[in-house]
Structures are given as C-alpha cells and as structure tokens.
Amino acid sequence: MIDHAHDLACVHGATELLLHAVAQLDNASLAEPSRLPGWSRGHVLAHLARNADALVNVLEGRPMYASAEARDADIEDGAARPLDVQLADLRETADRFRATGDAPADWTRTVELRNGVTDEAARVPFRRWGEVELHHVDLGIGYDLEDIPAEFLERESDFLARRFSGHPDVPATRITDGTHTWTTGRPAAEPEVTVSGAPADLVGWLAGRRDGSALTTDGDGLPKLPPL
Incomplete structure (x- = not known):
C-alpha cells in the first residue's frame, strides 16, 4: 500500500538536499551542460520547478501542462535565469506542492498525468520524489545514483x-x-x-x-x- 504521507516527507527531504547543493553553485555553472543531452543545469532546474506546479495541477484536477509546446517553452524560458531566481522558484514551487499534498483529499482517486496516463493520487508524491532524486543526479554536481536512498x-x-x-x-x-x-x-x-x-x-x-x-x-x- 502506498503511504503518500511518507512519500511527501521523502520529497521534502530530497528537495532540501537539492536546494542546499544548488545554493553552492553560481550563475556561470548554471549555464554549463547537465548530464541530460541538450540541457544546461538551468534547464534541469527550470524543469523541476515547472514539474512541481504541474503535479499541483494534477492533484487539483487540472491538466498537467497546457500543452507539450507550453511545457517546453516554459523550461527554455526559465533556463537562463540567475541562481537566486532559480532557487526562489524551486523553493516556492516545492512549498506549493507540499501544501497541496498536506491538504485533506481522497488519495484513492484516479488522476490524469501527461499523454492520457492515469494513476492513483497516492502515487503522485513518489513520482515527484523520483523527479527530485534523478534530476539532482542529472545536474552533475557531486550527487550520484549511489547517494540516493536505498x-x-x-x-x-x-x-x-x-x-x-x-x-x-x-x-x-x-x-x-x-x-x-x-x-x-x-x-x-x-x-x-x-x-x-x-x-x-x-x-x-x-x-x-x-x-x-x-x-x-x-x-x-x-x-x-x-x-x-
């Protein structure tokens, strides 16, 4: 059985670790390539922020993204932002996701993600945990798969x-x-x-x-x- 409250706590812990690591960077390092082809570290951070908002949409019954094109444009537009703006966005969107997860809700309900994929609401926090952990690795700043919790x-x-x-x-x-x-x-x-x-x-x-x-x-x- 999925324990969404446990997973929400894990998301918070992983996010705090990510924010601390990103805060040690500078503007120049954000423009450097990440481990994901074609994406800078700034792209990865912009994606993480927009994904948090997208999963809030999912939990509140709205489309995850307005469109695939809008999703890609938001990531591209956010990639070149300076470190302080990236950090503030990451923190604010993480807080919104956490607040949404803490609100009373039917966690057994079915929700819709991208491309018609559906899932139980209780699994959404684990999906966010995966985004934070794997994209922390993708940044290439000293956190690797072996550092992820067992x-x-x-x-x-x-x-x-x-x-x-x-x-x-x-x-x-x-x-x-x-x-x-x-x-x-x-x-x-x-x-x-x-x-x-x-x-x-x-x-x-x-x-x-x-x-x-x-x-x-x-x-x-x-x-x-x-x-x-």
Missing part, C-alpha cells in the same frame, strides 16, 4: 519495470539486485534474459542514465529499452 532505488526499480511490462519491443526480462526481483517486457512463461546488478546501476539503466555496462546478463546482451 528505499527509493528499490521502489524505482519496481516502478520502471512496470512501465516496460508488456512492451512488445522489450524481451521478457527478469531484473534482480540480488535481494529483490522484478519482471518486465513481453509476456512470457519464462524470462528470455536475466539482468543482475547493484541497485544504483539497475536504476541507472532502467531510467536511461547509465549504459548498463556494470550489469551482467545470462543472454546475448542487455535488452534495448525504449525511452521513458
């Missing part, structure tokens, strides 16, 4: 495995960190391949942050995953 890595492996479950272009795959096991890909009586590795490496591969070279398989190689 609870998140385990749950994110499960979340991402579910995203690819039933996908016709992904072979039936067993994924294991040596303690936990997940299955994904095409339906099959038995997995076609088993992928094993450390939790951080598995999440890195599943989330498109690592090439999977640190993982091992019992087949001809790692399955090719579609973009998230």
